[in-house]
Amino acid sequence: MLWPSASLSLLNKYRIAHQLRTPAGFSSLYHQALLTNPGIGRQSPTMAKKRNKRRIARDQLAATVRKHFNSAAINENDVIANMMYRTRHKDKVFRMSLGVTVIKKP
16 A cells, blocks of 8 residues: 555544554644744644654654554454455344243243
8 A cells, every 4th residue: 555645534543543652643734834843833732742742744654654554464364254254244234142032921
């Protein structure tokens, strides 16, 4: 997958879903330029946070997500079993039987 061209919302969703210890990315290049250049932007609450909680550039977020994605180990047997289960039962609702029988009195 081309992580640098992925949308910021996708990168942030991945970051949240996999609980990566990296801050969110800037929502636009304008906001990044405004907050990182010298001046009032650096004194805003977003940039006054601790260094590890400040927002980062989109490219840095994409690199972090790419490294995490590439390092993830995949168990091929589980993937194949899940795929087969989903294709067989895609239109059926999962039902769990509890083994309890109800006897109606006449």
